[in-house]
Amino acid sequence: MKLPLFLLPILGALAQANPITSQASSWPYAPFTTSGRDIKNSLGQTVNYAGVNWPGAADVMIPEGLQYQSVKTIMSKIKSLGMNVIRLTYAIEMIDDIYGNVDSSLKTAFIQALGQTNGTKVLKQVLAANPSFTEKTTRLQVFDAIAAEAATQNIYIHLDNHVSKGEWCCSHTDGNAWFGDTYFNVANWKRGLAYMASHAASWPAFTSMSLRNELRTTADGTGDNWVSWYANMIPAADGIHKANTSPLIFFSGLSYDTQLATIVNGNDIGNGTHFSKSSHSYANKIIWELHNYQNSATNCNDIKGSLRNQGYNAMEGDSAAVNKAPVLLTEFGFDQNTGSQSVYAQCIEDYLTTLPGGPGGWMQWVVSGSYYIREGGEDKDESWGLLNHDWSNWRNQTAVDYTKSFVKKTLG
Structure with a gap:
């Protein structure tokens, strides 16, 4: 039975009060x-993500595709692949607007991002495909x-905090790259993370969240160092x-989330400090996340x-990995028209499904067939x-058959 939305905050509060028993x-x-x-899980059973x-x-700050299909239809498509998780991305700007009492209704969001004519058109399509929404429904x-x-x-x-300002990610020059960037x-950011963690307590399906997507150097080449990473990510x-x-808390690394070995191995981050997972009260909540796009x-x-x-040595029993924790590949992907038979795609599947001790979790980029707007292009197609x-x-x-097989090998 589907729970009415008005009951979710009540259930969330109960879960917070006594999460195990509730x-x-x-x-x-x-x-x-x-x-x-x-x-x-709370029963002591091993859980994996696929x-x-x-x-x-992005610019609208609303999950993509709703002008074409309903939430239920899209979720059913995902479920039909056997998948058990979605990495749902959001922008801190959405929470900033809430704190600033800025209208974040669907009507306002689409018109601001797409203009009066196209924004109104897409809004009507969203409401037709999702009749439970109105133009006053908020982004959240x-x-x-x-x-x-x-x-x-x-x-x-x-939940994945993808960017601060709602826009397509990621580059060195987009102003979202590093702590203190434009x-x-x-x-x-910290306020937004805490807000979403608290708000999502009302979601029965909510199990984990990330700190930040693909940290990287800024336009002037600053950032992307472990000292600053440590000073910001830990608080x-x-x-x-x-x-x-x-929730489980996912820690991403440096260089577009392709480097975590320094933290996993407990090495000096550059000022005599060493990350020690066991020193944190939430040590049993920490997950390492990496991205990989070695398509060529x-x-x-x-x-x-x-x-x-x-950082995947943490999954392979390497004694050098002093901060052992699950490692998840939260982004990998390829052109759906040509990429599923590539060395890259086949290797990712083989590696993650044959790790010592059992398969590793993953989240493929991306479900989207198109975007409301991407880098200025409206109704932009997504070949990936x-x-x-x-x-x-x-x-x-053919590409979907690859994904189905990957899911089955990962989840059993």
Whole structure:
């Protein structure tokens, strides 16, 4: 039975008060914790993630595709692949608007991003495809609706803070790259993370959240160092755990989230400090996340070696990995028309499904067949999207068969 949205905050409050007893008896058997390289549910069973990214952090700051299909239809497509998680991205700007009492209704959001004519047109399409929404429905209420449908279909929600300013990600020059960059207000970021952690306590499907997507150098070449990473990421994680003790907390690394070995191995970060997972009260909530887009690679051993050196040694029993925790590949992907048979795609599947101790979790980029707007282009097609342009069917059956096989090998 689908829960009315008005009940979700009440259930969330109960879960916060006593998360084990209130949730352990039913799906998702949360809260989750970690034990070595594995995620465990409240029953002590090993949990793995196999899912897909659903973007909601670009200019409109509303999850994509709703002008073409309903929330239920899109979620059902994801579920039909056997997937059990979505990485739902959001922008801190959405929370800033809430704190600033800025109108974040669907009507305002689409018109601001697409202009009066096109914004009104797309809004009408969204309302036709999703009749439970009105033009006064807020952006955050759309996220609530997705979370409610995820609970109905037993799909975990992993919240990902993708950017601060709502726009396409990522580059060195987009103002979202590093702490203190043009749009990356650190205080607002920490506030936004805590806000979403608290708000999502009302979502039964909510099990984990990230700190920040793809940290990187700024336009002037500053940032991307471990000292600054440590000084900012630790307080942010502390804030999440204070706001909500339930979710797993994903730590991303440097260089577009391709480097975590220094932290995993407990090496000197550059000022005599060493990250020690055990020193944190939420040590059993920490997850390492990495991204990989080595699409042009032609040697599988090279791909496996780079993943291992970037932090996956924590999943392989390497004694050098003093901060052992699950490592998840929260982004990887390829052109759906040509990429599923590549050395890269086949190697990623082989590596993650044959790790010592069991498969590793992953979230493919991306479900989107198209975007409301991307880098100024409206209704922009996404050739990497699992779904076709109008989100009605799979873009390429061969590529989807690859993903189905990957899911099955990961989840059993």
